[in-house]
Amino acid sequence: xxxxxxxxxxxxxxxxxxxxxxxxxxxxxxxxxxxxxxxxxxxxxxxxxxxxxxxxxxxxxxxxxxxxxxxxxxxxxxxxxxxxxxxxxxxxxxxxxxxxxxxxxxxxxxxxxxxxxxxxxxxxxxxxxxxxxxxxxxxxxxxxxxxxxxxxxxxxxxxxxxxxxxxxxxxxxxxxxxxxxxxxxxxxxxxxxxxxxxxxxxxxxxxxxxxxxxxxxxxxxxxxxxxxxxxxxxxxxxxxxxxxxxxxxxxxxxxxxxxxxxxxxxxxxxxxxxxxxxxxxxxxxxxxxxxxxxxxxxxxxxxxxxxxxxxxxxxxxxxxxxxxxxxxxxxxxxxxxxxxxxxxxxxxxxxxxxxxxxxxxxxxxxxxxxxxxxxxxxxxxxxxxx
Amino acid sequence: xxxxxxxxxxxxxxxxxxxxxxxxxxxxxxxxxxxxxxxxxxxxxxxxxxxxxxxxxxxxxxxxxxxxxxxxxxxxxxxxxxxxxxxxxxxxxxxxxxxxxxxxxxxxxxxxxxxxxxxxxxxxxxxxxxxxxxxxxxxxxxxxxxxxxxxxxxxxxxxxxxxxxxxxxxxxxxxxxxxxxxxxxxxxxxxxxxxxxxxxxxxxxxxxxxxxxxxxxxxxxxxxxxxxxxxxxxxxxxxxxxxxx
Amino acid sequence: xxxxxxxxxxxxxxxxxxxxxxxxxxxxxxxxxxxxxxxxxxxxxxxxxxxxxxxxxxxxxxxxxxxxxxxxxxxxxxxxxxxxxxxxxxxxxxxxxxxxxxxxxxxxxxxxxxxxxxxxxxxxxxxxxxxxxxxxxxxxxxxxxxxxxxxxxxxxxxxxxxxxxxxxxxxxxxxxxxxxxxxxxxxxxxxxxxxxxxxxxxxxxxxxxxxxxxxxxxxxxxxxxxxxxxxxxxxxxxxxxxxxxxxxxxxxxxxxxxxxxxxxxxxxxxxxxxxxxxxxxxxxxxxxxxxxxxxxxxxxxxxx
Numbered sequence: 001x002x003x004x005x006x007x008x009x010x011x012x013x014x015x016x017x018x019x020x021x022x023x024x025x026x027x028x029x030x031x032x033x034x035x036x037x038x039x040x041x042x043x044x045x046x047x048x049x050x051x052x053x054x055x056x057x058x059x060x061x062x063x064x065x066x067x068x069x070x071x072x073x074x075x076x077x078x079x080x081x082x083x084x085x086x087x088x089x090x091x092x093x094x095x096x097x098x099x100x101x102x103x104x105x106x107x108x109x110x111x112x113x114x115x116x117x118x119x120x121x122x123x124x125x126x127x128x129x130x131x132x133x134x135x136x137x138x139x140x141x142x143x144x145x146x147x148x149x150x151x152x153x154x155x156x157x158x159x160x161x162x163x164x165x166x167x168x169x170x171x172x173x174x175x176x177x178x179x180x181x182x183x184x185x186x187x188x189x190x191x192x193x194x195x196x197x198x199x200x201x202x203x204x205x206x207x208x209x210x211x212x213x214x215x216x217x218x219x220x221x222x223x224x225x226x227x228x229x230x231x232x233x234x235x236x237x238x239x240x241x242x243x244x245x246x247x248x249x250x251x252x253x254x255x256x257x258x259x260x261x262x263x264x265x266x267x268x269x270x271x272x273x274x275x276x277x278x279x280x281x282x283x284x285x286x287x288x289x290x291x292x293x294x295x296x297x298x299x300x301x302x303x304x305x306x307x308x309x310x311x312x313x314x315x316x317x318x319x320x321x322x323x324x325x326x327x328x329x330x331x332x333x334x335x336x337x338x339x340x341x342x343x344x345x346x347x348x349x350x351x352x353x354x355x356x357x358x359x360x361x362x363x364x365x366x367x368x369x370x371x372x373x374x375x376x377x378x379x380x381x382x383x384x385x386x
Numbered sequence: 387x388x389x390x391x392x393x394x395x396x397x398x399x400x401x402x403x404x405x406x407x408x409x410x411x412x413x414x415x416x417x418x419x420x421x422x423x424x425x426x427x428x429x430x431x432x433x434x435x436x437x438x439x440x441x442x443x444x445x446x447x448x449x450x451x452x453x454x455x456x457x458x459x460x461x462x463x464x465x466x467x468x469x470x471x472x473x474x475x476x477x478x479x480x481x482x483x484x485x486x487x488x489x490x491x492x493x494x495x496x497x498x499x500x501x502x503x504x505x506x507x508x509x510x511x512x513x514x515x516x517x518x519x520x521x522x523x524x525x526x527x528x529x530x531x532x533x534x535x536x537x538x539x540x541x542x543x544x545x546x547x548x549x550x551x552x553x554x555x556x557x558x559x560x561x562x563x564x565x566x567x568x569x570x571x572x573x574x575x576x577x578x579x580x581x582x583x584x585x586x587x588x589x590x591x592x593x594x595x596x597x598x599x600x601x602x603x604x605x606x607x608x609x610x611x612x613x614x615x616x617x618x619x620x621x622x623x624x625x626x627x628x629x630x631x
Numbered sequence: 632x633x634x635x636x637x638x639x640x641x642x643x644x645x646x647x648x649x650x651x652x653x654x655x656x657x658x659x660x661x662x663x664x665x666x667x668x669x670x671x672x673x674x675x676x677x678x679x680x681x682x683x684x685x686x687x688x689x690x691x692x693x694x695x696x697x698x699x700x701x702x703x704x705x706x707x708x709x710x711x712x713x714x715x716x717x718x719x720x721x722x723x724x725x726x727x728x729x730x731x732x733x734x735x736x737x738x739x740x741x742x743x744x745x746x747x748x749x750x751x752x753x754x755x756x757x758x759x760x761x762x763x764x765x766x767x768x769x770x771x772x773x774x775x776x777x778x779x780x781x782x783x784x785x786x787x788x789x790x791x792x793x794x795x796x797x798x799x800x801x802x803x804x805x806x807x808x809x810x811x812x813x814x815x816x817x818x819x820x821x822x823x824x825x826x827x828x829x830x831x832x833x834x835x836x837x838x839x840x841x842x843x844x845x846x847x848x849x850x851x852x853x854x855x856x857x858x859x860x861x862x863x864x865x866x867x868x869x870x871x872x873x874x875x876x877x878x879x880x881x882x883x884x885x886x887x888x889x890x891x892x893x894x895x896x897x898x899x900x901x902x903x904x905x906x907x908x909x910x911x912x913x914x915x916x917x918x919x920x921x922x923x924x925x926x927x928x929x930x931x932x933x934x935x
Contacts (some may be wrong), residue, residue: 016734023731027720034719220715224774227679227709228732229701383700385681423793425763469791523667549791550819552666552834553926557880564864578793579820584883603884614883616794616822623795 020230024238031212032242042208046200046250050193050257064112064148067094067105074122076163080133080174083159084115089151106138106181107354108361109344113137113148130173139180140351149178182267182351193258194346197277198339199313200254202284204247207305209240209288214301217292223385232381236292240285247281267353276349276359279366280342284309286373287338293380313339341365387414389541389572390435394444397430404430406595407444412588414540417563417573419583419603422592423623428576429545431592435574436543437461449540462490465534465571468545472530475519479510482518483533490537504532524555531562541572548579560585580616589615591622598622632657632782632813633678638687640673640836647673648836651687655815655829660808662827663817664921670836671817672712675786678815679709692781705733708780710771712787712817718760722751722770725759726777733778743810744773747803765796772803782813789818801826821922832925839928844921851919851927853877854892857885858900860909869907873900880926885913887923 032039066084070077084090093111096102102114116134118124125131135152137145153176160174213236216222225235258264266273287309295301312334334340345362348354356363390412397405405427412418422428433439435448437457446453449463473482480501487497505511508528518526527547535542544563548556560582563573575586583589583603590600599606599622603615610618633655640648648670655661663671676682678689680700689696694703716725726748730737741748751769754762759770768788775783785804789797801823804814808828816827824830824844832839832847840847858879860866863886870879870888875895879888890900897914904912919927 020731020734023728027717027724027728030720030724031717219718220711220713221717223676223681223711224709224715224729225732226681227704227707228729229705229734230732384683385676423795424765426793546791550667550787552669552819552929553821553922554880554929555666560881561867568864578791578797580794581822581883585881619794620798623793 017234021234021238024230024235025241028212028239028242032246042204042246043249043253045203046196046254047257049196049200050254050262064090064144064151065093065110066090067096067102067111067114068092069096069099069102069114069116070121071097071119072117072121072123074120076122076125076131077117079163080117080156080159081115083155084152087151087155089148102136104358106136107348107352107358109138109348111138112141112144113152115152125172125174130175133174133176135176135178137178137180138182138352140182140347145180152176153178193254193262193264194343194350197251197254197346198280198343199310200250201247201277201281202287202305202309202313202339204250205240205243205281205284206288206291206309207302208246209243209285210291210295210301210305211298212243213239213289213292214295214298217296218298226383226385232383233378236289236381240289243288244281244285247284251277251281264351266350268349268351269353269355272356272359273346273349276342276345276363276366279363279370280338283338283342283366283370283373286370286377290373290377290380293377293382312337338366338369388412389414389416389450390418390446390448390574392431392435392444392446395431395434395441395446396443397427397434397439398442403595405434405441408592408595408597410590410597410600412541412572412574414572415567415570416588417567417575417586419586419589420574420576420592421583421589421619422576426592426623427595428592432543432545432574432576436464436466462537463540465537465539465542466545467530467534467542467547469527469547469549473518473526473533476517478515478517479521479529480505480514482529483536486533486536492537500536504529504536508532522552522555524551524559527551528555528559528562531559531566535566535571538569539571541574542566544573544575546576546578548577548582556582580614580619583615583619591619593622593625598625632659633661633689633691633815635674635678635689636687638674638677638684638689640670640677640682640684640686642673646836648677648684651836651838653831653838653841655813658808658811658813660804660814660816660826660828662824662830663815663833664819664821664824664830664925665817665833666819669833671833672786673836674833675709675711675784675815675817679707679784680704705778706781708775708778708783710775710783710785710788712790714759714767714771716759716767716771716774719758721756721758722762723755725770726773729774730777735778737777740777740779743779743807744776746806747776748773750799764792765799768792768796768800769803772800776807776812780812782815783807785814785816787817787819789820789823797823821920821925824921830921832921832928834925834929839925847924848919848921851924853889853927855917855919855923856888856890856897856900856914857882857917858888858912858914859885860904860912862909866904866909869904869909873903875900878926882920882922887917887919889923889927 068081070081081092085092094105105111106114114136116136118132121131133156135149137149139145156174156176160172164172216225259266288305291301291304295304341362345359348359388411393409394407395405396403396407408431420428420432430439434441434453435446437448437453437460440454448460451459451463453460474485477485483501483504484497487500492500505514510529513521521529531544531547548559551559563575567573577583586603588600588602589606590597592598599618601609606618607613607615610621612618612621636652638648638651651674663674665671677684678691678696680696680703683697691703692706696703720728726737747769751766754766759767762770772788789800792800804816808814827844829841829843830847831841858870867879867881867886870876870886873895875891877889877891879886901912901914
């Protein structure tokens with residue numbers, strides 16, 4: 001009996017604690033809806049960005065990673081590969097033996113292009129006077145794909161000229177055949193949806209969460225909340241939930257827009273896609289919480305999340321400029337930007353239909369970031385004012 | 387000579403009449419106490435007089451200029467100080483003085499003289515290079531007042547200048563107001579300290595947007611048969627029809 | 632109910648509090664009176680477990696402010712100096728929210744806040760940001776009381792509020808005291824001292840005196856005269872020049888002049904002033920108020 005009343009009392013206490021928590025969440029939603037303009041911007045911004053970024057932006061490519069499948073291994077194939085390797089545009093990153101390997105490399109986004117030679121390439125060329133090369137390009141990033149293709153075509157043509165001159169025989173004909181993978185119509189919008197997701201989710205989760213928490217500090221309400229039975233972790237959790245919901249709304253709107261308006265194909269697993277997005281939202285929320293524990297004014301919170309999170313996302317995530325095109329130092333730096341990993345993973349899943357094994361590296365990196373960020377912010381979070 | 391003259395001055399917001407046909411005049415060099423409960427319409431009235439908001443009806447001239455049409459000239463001829471906005475906390479004392487001197491169009495050489503004059507007057511010579519945020523509140527308020535009259539305006543508007551200031555500094559502050567008034571600067575003051583109402587030459591008390599009483603403290607106390615201005619204020623404010631909203 | 636022992640706190644270069652000790656009994660209204668920047672808010676934050684003191688200990692309701700801070704947070708009501716409610720939420724929403732935060736409901740403790748809440752109830756749908764100063768304070772007080780705290784900390788509840796709303800607020804505090812709630816309240820208004828059971832006068836982080844208001848006034852040393860005449864503005868300077876006059880300050884329509892009765896007599900001063908051309912000279916011996924005591928004590932500590 002005593003045990004029962006004790007248990008009942010405990011349950012009542014827990015119910016009350018949950019009531020406190022849910023009323024806190026309710027309050028957060030009120031804050032958001034009372035501020036009509038901000039809400040409107042937050043809901044419309046992703047839509048606008050998706051549409052605007054739908055127009056690709058041309059950029060020059062350097063150092064495209066290439067895989068070579070060369071069963072022939074003769075003078076001509078070696079000559080063409082050397083030609084590519086010495087140009088500033090290409091790096092021969094892999095030599096493979098099967099087409100399956102190429103497929104895997106593409107899915108893991110390790111290469112931007114693959115060159116496939118026929119068997120007995122040189123022999124055939126000398127006999128028939130012509131030869132074919134298959135160029136495979138990853139067109140999820142259509143700018144890079146078309147650029148790589150053009151350069152490769154030029155290099156092959158120049159090798160063909162040299163060869164004809166040296167041999168002094170009838171003109172030889174090497175025809176590169178291009179196959180665009182994943183995005184055969186070369187739509188710029190294919191890279192838009194992942195990029196905008198990367199940007200918007202950071203904006204809403206990190207920036208808005210940090211600003212909302214810091215606002216309580218600045219308005220003095222944090223003082224009252226701290227002098228209450230609420231634990232700081234409850235406060236934080238309750239404040240992040242509305243933005244979590246808001247980002248789910250945005251996630252839906254971006255995906256719908258991408259699918260119906262920009263006609264981006266969804267070939268991969270939908271569940272995996274959502275899982276990656278949730279993980280990324282988690283990272284962004286953790287970032288927001290961390291910022292809020294470090295600063296005391298809304299303006300600073302805004303600037304930090306803007307400068308430290310948004311800008312690198314735009315610059316380094318490959319949304320506007322391909323990552324391979326950047327100076328090495330910046331490429332290293334881009335490794336700490338969560339959006340870079342998120343975008344790569346999303347592209348793989350959404351457009352290439354890659355499975356979990358293909359994005360395991362990105363997934364683990366994002367998971368690691370989430371754990372570290374949350375750990376640090378929980379450690380930093382104060383029970384008191386100073 | 388009248389430096390402020392308001393006739394039937396009115397301001398409405400929708401259905402709500404914040405300032406309801408107030409008529410009064412303030413003489414040059416007078417210390418005029420402008421009292422009233424929170425929400426009685428003091429701030430709205432003061433905004434109109436400073437040329438910051440246009441009256442719905444009625445007339446007013448400040449320093450001889452029409453509040454409707456000549457708000458720019460008015461701003462040049464008044465000083466304004468409130469507890470909320472006064473000085474830049476991250477600037478040094480002398481930098482604040484220089485800044486305001488510049489804002490009010492005082493020329494190069496003259497600025498240096500004014501800075502020295504103000505520092506000497508307040509006994510702040512040692513604090514010349516102190517950041518304003520490091521000064522005690524009372525000192526800040528004294529400095530803010532001196533800065534607000536740096537351009538020798540005809541009128542200075544003081545919005546609760548002494549809130550929270552310690553008793554000794556509060557009195558020194560009023561001595562500064564007296565000195566300014568002796569130089570012919572009219573002081574238009576709001577306060578919640580009723581003993582300060584006694585320091586004014588004349589006092590008006592606003593209730594529900596109207597001026598319900600206007601006279602010298604002495605006459606008001608006599609008229610309401612009260613010992614202090616505090617009692618007078620309570621008698622009048624209780625008449626307010628709205629529940630102090 | 633509350634015990635503070637030798638509390639000190641320093642912010643970078645500023646000594647905000649030095650060696651503060653005091654005790655507050657059950658259902659007592661204890662006033663901490665002093666100007667802005669004297670250290671009132673720092674003291675409140677230490678006692679409400681928001682910050683840690685550098686030195687000294689304190690217990691609230693028998694609980695240590697450092698060790699038992701969680702339990703203290705269940706029991707105290709705190710109203711910070713700044714208006715600390717959600718401006719974009721209505722009166723009703725604010726009150727409901729704070730009730731839930733403290734694991735209770737408005738219904739459960741309505742009797743405690745009823746008197747105060749009824750005054751703002753007609754506007755319950757209005758957003759807190761659109762309320763006048765007096766109404767905001769009433770709402771904040773309701774929110775601080777809604778979990779039926781045993782001890783209530785009010786940091787400058789009357790600052791910036793007009794005299795009528797101020798008086799109402801003090802009446803509410805007296806009623807809360809009758810319900811057995813201990814109240815620690817700070818204010819810069821000296822005239823509010825008489826409304827407390829006991830007060831501490833604070834300046835520059837030091838308690839100048841702790842006692843009942845009557846005792847503090849009774850302990851005023853020296854002779855105080857109220858002086859007035861026709862030309863008040865020049866009178867102050869002339870009084871200060873007079874030998875035997877120790878201090879002279881404005882107090883409403885008269886000057887409070889502290890004199891050395893061995894050096895000057897009332898009649899003597901009156902004659903001197905009349906010789907200087909003053910008319911309607913009035914000098915009478917008066918009893919000191921809290922403000923006189925504060926200035927006296929404050930001046931003394933500064934000289935030390």
